[in-house]
Amino acid sequence: MEPTSNAPVSAGEPGTAFLFTGLGSQYEGMGEALFAAEPVFRDTLERCHDALAPDLSPGILDVLYGSHEDRGRVHDILYSCPTTLALQCALARLWASWGVAPGQVLGHSVGEYAAAVTAGVFRMEDGLRMLSKLGQLLEALPFDGRMLAVKATESRVAETLSEGHPGVSVAAVNAPGTVVLVGGATAIDGIGTEFEKVGIRVIPLEVSQATHSPSIAPILAEYRETVRSVRFHPPRIPYISALTGTAMHKEICEPEYWLRHVSEPIQFVAAMRTLLARQPPGFVEIGPGSTLLRMGQQCAVNGKIGAAPWVPSITPEADDCETIAASRATLSGPALGPPPAPSTPLDRLVRHRVAELAGLQAESIHPARPLAGFGMDSLTALDFISTVEHDTDVRLPVHLLNDRLTIDDVTAYVGVRLAPDRRVQLLGEVAARRATDSDPARRPVDPASATLVSLREPGTGPPLYFVPAGDGDLFAFRDLVPRLAAEHPVYGLRPPSARALGRIRDVSMESLISRYVDEIRNAQPAGPYHVLGYSVGGIYAVEVARRLAQDGDVVDFLAILDSPVHIPGWVASLCAVLYGACNMLRLKSFARRADIRWLRRRLYGIADEGLRTHATVARKHEVLPYSGHIVHFRSRRSWIRALDSLAVGKSWTRVARGGREVHWIEGTHYELFRGDRPDVFADRLNECLRRRVYGAPPC
Missing domain, CATH: 1.10.1200.10 (ACP-like)
Structure with missing residues (x-):
């Protein structure tokens, strides 16, 4: 069944179109100069390399910039699929870091995976896993066929195929006058000769596998298992499908779409014309070369492409940094020029x-x-x-x-x-x-007044208020927020600094809760309210909910996310000592240079001023019974359980007089909404919100 287009269209001028190249344009050492010069580009490729390191050897960085032998593998289907995706994700993020974010995306063949990652359909790591598996299956699939580019219209090619050429099918419609055919060697040779006899040019293509054709059928069952293990999300920006040639939304969240994508023809002309009709202010090819730019311009009706710039990211003919700099200047106007002297x-x-x-x-x-x-x-x-x-x-x-x-x-x-x-x-x-x-x-304002941080723009549903353990968690919540039900605006309550509070040991829990409640009421004058707290922030979430309820407001939803029920004095003192030691020893500077990601996160965590504030103010605080219902998310491998076991006579069961609903999440305390965990946690949280807030039945 042909999917329909439900993609939302933003008001105003649509954003720059990102075109993601398919296989065939890759070359040895592509992007090497950018890897040396641009931290954003380098960090993304390193993440991709690390994600597949256990399963892909040589790894992505070895194939891109390793030995001569390893670089030659960039053309092998086993390596070209994930390596192309990694390069494209790095380029897309580099452009975005310069303020050139995509307003719509279109990918050709394998490039559609990178388009999906950029649009938020699935995580980059999931895209790498899918393409790595696809490369393995394709490498093991015997193929004695060929591909042939025919310089004729789609209708002319269809007419010839209708005359009887079994075993030959259309793999792609790349331009109004270019159709790619695939089939067995004898059948392809026969139809190629037939076209040449009537003066139609044909170009044999060097391929090791024939994707987008019925010959893929033997691997679909095994590939389906990998695709079904991925968590999909509707695209956050307009997404043009090269499978259907239309703008799509929720339909690309179905695993069957991606099975059709690998086995059915590419409708690039139709997709490109859908994109051109939206009149983007510019086109950027995200990939190695400018193949899609040339093909895309041919797709314009009557050859009218307008004044919008069409620019590549990198090409094999020129230096990477010079190419992308020239493209950036063309797309964004004049170059910035040399930095001016500081004015103040x-x-x-x-x-x-x-x-x-x-x-x-x-x-x-x-x-x-x-x-x-x-x-x-x-x-x-x-x-x-x-x-x-x-x-x-x-x-x-x-x-x-x-x-x-x-x-x-x-x-x-x-x-x-x-x-x-x-x-x-x-x-x-x-x-x-x-x-x-x-x-x-x-005029100057009180620097301590702004503690409410918007993590997602307002929606139509009730807001969610997160109380973090410390300042750094507000960044971690960014990984979680896009996975939450879209109708909820999301806010974070940022812990005030010691400078804003004065002598921190003199600050009471009551005064801090009053500050948080005032911030919430400024954003939402009346309930019902929905409050969530992570780690030590869970204690504050309960007290915020209690204060709101005492004032006659309705608290519809209260959740604690792997939170201790009690903070002993020694824990607060330890946080203060570690914070001071980190500052004195300048460990943040060391953390910035550390190559070990988990070490960097731990160092930043213990040097978090907001965490010190929360731990110090909550030290020895007694959480009294709460009359409402509490949803409790717990990590199976969490140090919080050991801390709670020391709090004799204290437990969340005793606090939650209105009932407690417990959900166990695999992983550690720090993995609840980081790494691979946000999908699992978000699914559970969304289900709880549907049941508690909207009265929906359990999923």
Whole structure:
């Protein structure tokens, strides 16, 4: 059955179109210069290599940039499938780090997997796993056939096939005058000769396997098992299918779609014309070469492609960095040029902090370049926030850290929020008077006032309020939030810093809960409310729910996510000691240079100022019985269980007087919504929300 198009169309001008190349354009050493020069590109490829390291040898980085022998494997189907996907994901993320995010995606053959990853249909690691399995199955599949590109219209080719050519089928319609056929060697030779006799040019294609044809049938059953193990999500941006030639939405979440995708013809002309009808402001080929750009321009009706630029990412003919720089300038306007000298001490300070994180000279940091372009991931972003806050006493909301944020944006945001004494110190007395005496809305604000962070734009359903263990969890929640039911807006309650609270040991639980409740009511004046707390944040979530209920508000949903029921004094003291030691020994700087990802996360975790705040304020706090229902998510391999066993006479069972619903999740305390766990956790959480909030039956 032909799927229908349900893809949502955003209002306003559609975004840049990303075209993801299929197999056949790969070449040895593709992207090597970018790997050396661009941290975002390099980090993505390293993630891909690590994801398949246990099952693919030589690995992705070996095939791309290893020995001469290993590089030659880039053309073997076993390696070309996952390696192409890895390269495309790295290119897509590099473009996005520069502020060129896709408004719609279209992939050709294997390139459709990269398009799906970019659109959020499945995780990059799942795409790698699928294509690695597909490569294994294709390599083991005997094939004595051939592929043939025929320079004729689709109708002309169909007419010839209807005259009787068993064993020959259409594999792709790549352009209005180019159709690719596949079949047994004898049959392909016969139909090729027939076309040549009437003056139609044919081009034999060098292939080791014939995808997009009935010959794939023997591997579909085994491939189906791999595809069914993947968690799919509707695309977050318009997705043009090269299988159907139409825009698609939820239909590509069905495993059968991906089985059809590997065994049925590619309808690139129809898909490209669907994309052209949306009039993107630009086209970027995400892959090695410019094959799709040439084919795509041929698909324009009457040859009218308009004024939108069509640019490659890399090509085998030129240096990678020069090619992508020229394409970026063409797509985005004039190049940024050399960095101007810092205009203010604040500008100089922010540049210096970015340079420290990126390992660059401050003079080379351009203030108009997005921070993500300097390789700033979630860990370094957290460090950037804390250092700028320490220097300026201005809180930087986490949601500001998007792909397009620049140094100019940060200095403008901080500059109008500086307290008078810091304003005079950093900007000078004249500038301080000018900024403070102008628009009242631009006067300095209390740096401790903003603790509510928007993690997802408002939807039509009730908001979800997450209380994290510390500041760093707000970044980790970003992996979870896209997997939650789309109708819920999502907020995080950011723990205030010690500087905002004064002497932290004098801060009461009651005052901190009052701050959180006020923030929630500012966003949502009336209930019903939905509150969730992770780790020590679970204690705060229960107290927030209790305060809301005491004030007469309805709390429809309360969940604690692997939370201890009690924080002993020694745990709070340990958090404070570790935090101080990390700062004194400058372990964050070491963490930035560490190659071991889990070590980096642990170091950032113990140096988290928000975690110190929560642990210190909650020390020895007695959680009293709560009259409502509690949904309790627990990790099977969690140190929290050992901590709870020491809290004699205290348990969540005793707290939850309205009943407790327990859900066990595989993994450790730290894996609940990180790594491979968010899918499992999100499924359980969405099911609980449907039952508790909407009264839906269990799934």
